[in-house]
Every structure is written in structure tokens, then in C-alpha cells.
Amino acid sequence: MLDAAPIKAYGYELGFDLVQITGAEAFPETERVIKERIAAGLMDGLPWFTSERAEVSCHPDALLPEARSIIALAMSYLSEPPEEPEDDQPRGRISRYAWGEDYHEIIKPKLKQFADWLREYARREAGQELEARLFVDTGRMVDRAVAQRAGIGWYGKNTTILTRGWGSWVFLAEIVTNLPLPADEPLQANCGKCERCLHACPTGALPAPYVLDNRRCISYLTIELRGSIPLELRPLMGNLIFGCDICQEVCPVNQVVEKRLGLRQAERAVEQAGDGKTEAATVRSKQRPQMWLRRRDEFRPRPQVGGVPELIPLLALSEEEFRARFRHTPIWRAKRRGLLRNVCVALGNLGDRRAVPALIQALWDAEALVRGHAAWALGCIGGEEARRALTERLEQEEDPEVRQEILQALTMLDGKN
Numbered sequence: 237m238l239d240a241a242p243i244k245a246y247g248y249e250l251g252f253d254l255v256q257i258t259g260a261e262a263f264p265e266t267e268r269v270i271k272e273r274i275a276a277g278l279m280d281g282l283p284w285f286t287s288e289r290a291e292v293s294c295h296p297d298a299l300l301p302e303a304r305s306i307i308a309l310a311m312s313y314l315s316e317p318p319e320e321p322e323d324d325q326p327r328g329r330i331s332r333y334a335w336g337e338d339y340h341e342i343i344k345p346k347l348k349q350f351a352d353w354l355r356e357y358a359r360r361e362a363g364q365e366l367e368a369r370l371f372v373d374t375g376r377m378v379d380r381a382v383a384q385r386a387g388i389g390w391y392g393k394n395t396t397i398l399t400r401g402w403g404s405w406v407f408l409a410e411i412v413t414n415l416p417l418p419a420d421e422p423l424q425a426n427c428g429k430c431e432r433c434l435h436a437c438p439t440g441a442l443p444a445p446y447v448l449d450n451r452r453c454i455s456y457l458t459i460e461l462r463g464s465i466p467l468e469l470r471p472l473m474g475n476l477i478f479g480c481d482i483c484q485e486v487c488p489v490n491q492v493v494e495k496r497l498g499l500r501q502a503e504r505a506v507e508q509a510g511d512g513k514t515e516a517a518t519v520r521s522k523q524r525p526q527m528w529l530r531r532r533d534e535f536r537p538r539p540q541v542g543g544v545p546e547l548i549p550l551l552a553l554s555e556e557e558f559r560a561r562f563r564h565t566p567i568w569r570a571k572r573r574g575l576l577r578n579v580c581v582a583l584g585n586l587g588d589r590r591a592v593p594a595l596i597q598a599l600w601d602a603e604a605l606v607r608g609h610a611a612w613a614l615g616c617i618g619g620e621e622a623r624r625a626l627t628e629r630l631e632q633e634e635d636p637e638v639r640q641e642i643l644q645a646l647t648m649l650d651g652k653n
Contacts, residue, residue, distance in 0.1 A: 246354075255309055306382055336535035577606055583617075
């Protein structure tokens with residue numbers, strides 16, 4: 237059996253924050269739960285998430301017949317939040333993981349580099365040829381089940397994996413390999429009696445501990461959903477326009493991690509002011525050294541994304557402008573029509589009348605999805621200008637779903653009188 241220590245050391249050298257190992261045995265309990273959730277309709281809206289897929293993803297040997305071990309990896313994406321703007325413009329919120337570059341483009345090359353190194357290591361130490369499959373989020377691998385069994389972290393009641401030191405602010409990745417490696421033990425940790433995440437979810441997407449109703453999750457509604465957002469859920473989404481971190485932000489484990497990030501910022505400020513040896517040592521001593529967060533420039537807020545972007549200008553984005561601004565970021569996944577749909581909902585919830593002209597312009601967008609949600613937002617904000625625009629558009633609108641949205645918006649306006 238190969239020594240795992242050099243393998244883990246190389247993983248840390250590549251920039252992964254946690255490197256653990258588990259065997260390639262099947263995950264029967266995970267398969268059972270997935271199939272139950274599918275049957276209950278909790279995974280509706282994800283047509284690719286099928287029982288047949290679970291039968292493959294929960295059996296590593298179906299992904300790699302020679303599978304013996306799985307190297308489980310985690311990389312923290314926690315970075316300093318963007319500065320809060322001082323203006324009073326209506327702004328949206330973007331999930332923290334999407335502030336920077338697309339994590340797939342960052343992690344995939346590292347996995348390939350890891351596999352190349354592992355191939356040479358196996359040849360040199362054991363005379364064995366490497367067989368491997370690499371996974372980061374999009375592949376057929378039950379990431380969280382692997383992470384839990386390998387000791388990366390434990391299941392939080394919001395269904396994320398919680399780690400010691402980085403909380404749930406991590407990306408997960410795996411290397412399934414034919415190499416025999418010593419397996420690590422799962423962590424003996426859990427959330428105890430805490431249920432803050434369940435009660436904090438505004439749409440009720442966490443009906444019970446460890447259960448996620450995908451149909452109500454704001455991350456699903458703003459990213460994966462390709463059609464209209466259900467009317468009853470729109471008012472509950474606030475100004476979230478891509479993803480949602482609410483269940484993570486209220487988690488005590490994550491709050492400890494963020495406080496530690498604040499201490500690191502304090503240390504840096506002290507060192508910039510002078511040599512800071514005494515003061516910095518005092519700050520550092522308050523935390524265990526191995527738990528200090530490393531700076532992640534690739535996940536820091538990009539100027540064109542930010543964490544709290546101004547909403548009204550986003551409605552004017554052309555397809556070309558959207559592509560130039562958001563290519564190579566996670567937001568690309570929502571497409572222009574999805575992002576503008578979300579922006580309309582956020583503006584409707586904020587109720588700022590300064591958004592009315594932009595929303596009226598969006599009533600004439602080429603995408604029916606955008607037109608329909610712009611109508612809803614105008615119905616929320618109200619006013620005679622909104623009523624005239626909706627009435628005018630109704631006379632020319634041919635899409636039946638958009639016509640229904642306009643009629644409902646006009647009804648909302650009637651109710652405001």
C-alpha cells in the first residue's frame with residue numbers, strides 16, 4: 237500500500253485546504269436517500285438528477301472499474317467581502333462562491349496536475365500504472381458523501397458539508413483511483429441541537445434537518461431554474477439575484493470562521509502600520525496556527541461581479557455585454573435571460589421607483605422570460621407610469637405567459653388603489 241503522506245503533502249502544495257482519503261466502496265445509504273428524495277419530488281427541476289444517475293454516482297466502480305481509493309479534496313473560497321457602497325442605489329446580492337472566477341476553471345487544472353504527479357509517484361514507488369477519474373461538482377460523483385466518509389467534514393442540517401477550520405465555505409473535488417491507499421476515518425462531529433439554518437431559510441426550503449426541497453431553494457430558483465419563478469416565492473427572495481448564502485451565514489460554525497478572517501485582517505493591518513511583531517503575535521496567538529485562512533486572490537470579488545452589484549444598469553445589458561462581463565464566472569451559468577429575470581424580481585421586492593424606467597424598457601426585451609418578470613416588478617412598485625406601460629405592452633404582447641404576467645400585474649396595481 238502506498239504511503240499517503242506525500243500524496244497529502246502534494247495536495248496541500250497545490251492549494252487544497254483539506255486532503256483526505258477513503259475507500260472506493262459503494263454508498264448504499266446515500267443512494268437510498270437520493271432515490272427517496274427524487275420519488276418525493278424534492279429534486280424536481282433537475283431533470284438530469286435521476287435514479288439511474290444515483291445508481292452510477294454512488295458506485296465508484298461504475299465510474300472506474302478498477303477503483304480502490306478516492307482522494308477527497310476541499311478548497312476554501314472564503315475571501316474578504318467587497319466594500320459596502322456608500323450610495324443609495326438599489327443593489328442585489330450574489331452568493332459568495334460566485335464573487336470571483338469560475339471555480340471549475342481553477343480546480344480542474346489542479347486536479348489534472350495532481351493526477352500527473354500521482355502517476356509518476358505510483359510508478360516510482362510501486363511500479364504501478366495509475367487509472368483515475370477526476371471530479372469537481374459537475375461529474376457523476378456524490379461529492380458530499382465522499383467528503384463525509386473521508387473525514388473532510390460532516391453533514392450540516394442545511395445539507396452542506398461543514399469542515400473544521402473552513403466551515404461550509406469550501407469547494408469539493410475527488411480523484412477516484414486504482415491505487416490502494418490507507419483510508420481516513422470520518423469525523424465524529426455533528427450540528428447538535430442547532431437548527432438556525434432551518435428557521436432562517438426565507439422560502440422554507442429546509443423542511444427538516446438534512447432535507448432540502450430543491451423546488452424552493454433560492455440557489456435553484458436563481459441559477460438552475462430556466463423558466464418563470466413561482467409567483468408565491470418571488471416576494472420571499474429579497475434582493476438575491478444569484479445563489480443564496482443565508483443558511484450558511486447563520487451557521488455558528490461559519491461565523492467562527494469569518495471571525496477568524498477578521499483577525500487575519502487585523503494582523504495584516506498591524507503589520508502594514510509598522511513591524512508589528514508584538515501586536516501581530518498577540519493577534520495570532522488567539523487562534524491555532526493550522527486554522528489560519530490563506531489568501532485566495534482568485535476567489536476575491538471581481539470588479540465586474542462584486543457581491544452587491546447595482547441592479548438598474550444590469551437590465552440594460554445586451555447579450556454581448558453580458559458575455560463580456562460574466563464569462564469565466566459562475567454567473568455565466570444563469571445566462572442573460574436568467575440573470576435579468578432575477579434582477580427584475582429583486583427590483584420588485586425593493587420597490588424603488590427609480591427602477592421604473594428600466595423595467596419599462598425591459599417590458600420590450602427580446603426574451604419573454606425577462607418581459608414577464610419585468611411586468612411583475614412593475615406591478616409591485618406601482619404608479620401610473622407603470623400602469624400605462626403595462627397597458628401599452630399588453631396590446632402588443634403575443635406570448636401567452638407574458639400576457640398573463642401583465643394581467644396579474646395590472647390586478648396588483650388595482651389592489652393598490
